[in-house]
Amino acid sequence: MRSISYKTIPAIALATAFFASVAVAQDAPAPKVAVAAAYTDELTDEVTFIARGAAINKVDIRARVSGFVDKIFVQDGDTVTQGTQLYKIEPEVYEAAVAAREADLAQAEANLHLTEVELVRKTELFERDVGSEADRDVAFANNQVAIAQVEIAKAAIQQAQLDLDYTEVYAPFDGRVGKSVVSVGELVGPSSDPLINLVRTNPMHVEFALTEKQLINVIEHKDDMVGTHDATNDIPNVHVILPNGELLDEPGKVIFADNVIDPTTGTITLRAEFSNDRGLIVDGSFLNVRLESQQPSKVLMIPQASVQRDQRGDFVLVVGQQRTVEQRYVELGRQVEATVVVLDGLREGEAVIVEGLQRVRPGVEVDAVLSGSPTEEN
Numbered sequence: 001m002r003s004i005s006y007k008t009i010p011a012i013a014l015a016t017a018f019f020a021s022v023a024v025a026q027d028a029p030a031p032k033v034a035v036a037a038a039y040t041d042e043l044t045d046e047v048t049f050i051a052r053g054a055a056i057n058k059v060d061i062r063a064r065v066s067g068f069v070d071k072i073f074v075q076d077g078d079t080v081t082q083g084t085q086l087y088k089i090e091p092e093v094y095e096a097a098v099a100a101r102e103a104d105l106a107q108a109e110a111n112l113h114l115t116e117v118e119l120v121r122k123t124e125l126f127e128r129d130v131g132s133e134a135d136r137d138v139a140f141a142n143n144q145v146a147i148a149q150v151e152i153a154k155a156a157i158q159q160a161q162l163d164l165d166y167t168e169v170y171a172p173f174d175g176r177v178g179k180s181v182v183s184v185g186e187l188v189g190p191s192s193d194p195l196i197n198l199v200r201t202n203p204m205h206v207e208f209a210l211t212e213k214q215l216i217n218v219i220e221h222k223d224d225m226v227g228t229h230d231a232t233n234d235i236p237n238v239h240v241i242l243p244n245g246e247l248l249d250e251p252g253k254v255i256f257a258d259n260v261i262d263p264t265t266g267t268i269t270l271r272a273e274f275s276n277d278r279g280l281i282v283d284g285s286f287l288n289v290r291l292e293s294q295q296p297s298k299v300l301m302i303p304q305a306s307v308q309r310d311q312r313g314d315f316v317l318v319v320g321q322q323r324t325v326e327q328r329y330v331e332l333g334r335q336v337e338a339t340v341v342v343l344d345g346l347r348e349g350e351a352v353i354v355e356g357l358q359r360v361r362p363g364v365e366v367d368a369v370l371s372g373s374p375t376e377e378n
Contacts, residue, residue, distance in 0.1 A: 031364070033356035034371040035319050036303050038346045042296040043336065048241070048288050051208035054271070055283040057173050057200040063089060064166040066189035069182055076179045080171045080198070087169040087195055089188065094164035101160045105153035112146035119143045175200040176279075199283050204276040206240060206252065208289045209267035238272045241288035242280055250275055300342045303371070304335060306352040316346070317353040317360065319368045325353070327362040 067089040074086050122139035125131025171177075178197040182188055188195065238252040256271035272289065274281055281287065306316045307330075315329045333341030346352070353360065354371050 030323070030367040031356060031359040032367045032369060033319070033353045033360060035351040035368045036306065036354050036371045038300055038302045038342060038348055038350050038352060040298050040348050041301050043299045043301075043341065044292050044296045046290055046292040046334075047214065048290045049208040049210065051206045051240070051272075051287045051289040053281045053283050053285040053287060054205040054207050055175075055199045055201070056203060056205055056273075057175065058283060059172065059198050060194035061086060061169060061171075061177075061196050061198055062190065062194050063087075063169070063188040063192060064190055065089060065094065065163050067091075067093065067167065067187070069184050069186050069188055070167075072180060072182075072184060074177055074180070074196075077176065079176045079201075080174070082171055082173050084171045085168055086171055086177070087182075089167040089169070091164055091167040094160065094167055098157065098160040098164050101153065101157040105150065105157055108146065108149040108153040112143070112150050115139070115143040115146040169195065171198055173198070173200055201279050202276040203273050204281040204283070205255075206272045206274060206281065206287060206289055207269060208272075209262075209265065209269050212261060212266050212268075237292040239290045239292065240274060240281065241290060243285060243287065248274070248280060250277065299333065300346060300348055301336070301339045302342055302346065302352050303354050304338055304340045305354045306357075307332065307340060308357065317357060317362070318346070319351045319353060319366060323365050323368060325360050325362050325364050325366055 069087060070090045071088040072086070073088070074080060074084070080086070119136075119139040119142070122131055122136040126133055126136040175198045178199070180196045181193055182195050238254060240248040240252065242248055252272040252274040254270055255273045256269075258269040261268045302316065307314055308316070313329055314332050315327055318326045318328045320326055328345055330345030331343040333343050335341075351368060353366075353368075356366075360366055
């Protein structure tokens, strides 16, 4: 019998240990995993955009005449209605100007009366061959000049009255004023800074932009979304998510879609209108806008816990009819609480592993139980 060299002993030992481990592995029970079936549910399609509040009307209130501020009738931040008086600029100079222009009118009217009398007299003398034609023509010209002077005086009164009216500053529309930048006694004028700004708070616009890809899905119905606002199934519901994450409890409506795509950003601007009764949408504030379809659609859903990701993308481990594990790459949609929408890669009823993922790999046989089952191994 040939003796075994001591150099071959380690190799024999390793081979023996390997086959022993294989035997143990074959005798070991299949690992238990918890699975959940992919299921179909009705879900309202929605998409969220970053948006910004934009006031329908906002204006800087300026002084249209020069003078010292006599009175301020509003406090900073007050809500005002159209026609509310905001400021009064000293009116005395402008009242005096109106009085002077009225005196000019009286003088012009008196001169007009005199020229009318002179024209009548010169005309009678000319008709009786006592006066000359030249005298009559001069009287007629003087009368026409006097008529023009009356009209000039009337226009001067209108201008002076406008200047006097401008000493009282009123709100041009309903809204909320900001901070007054002037004080009583301060000299203001048309070239000075604005007195205060006024913003209309309700209704309020919210503007957001869609990419060209989103444009295909949403803007193809823009003719139904804007204009008449008739209720159709194509009009998406519009909701605002406030900066604190709260969903505004009033829906909006899309009232405008731009007619061109911005070449620098590849987006198109949409504008929605909200009644903003609570004043929670502020001009210039950053918000989120959510568009929702009016009719829900059927989608395939799985638990978010079943999804893994590698360099190729998202995948799940599926337990087949032979109880073996299969790696399946999937295309996912939006997440809804603890579930996620599957756009492609799975069929309804297929079982995906949600627990025990770390104990299995593709191709192995598993002992699968439904997630939440009393026999499920924790």
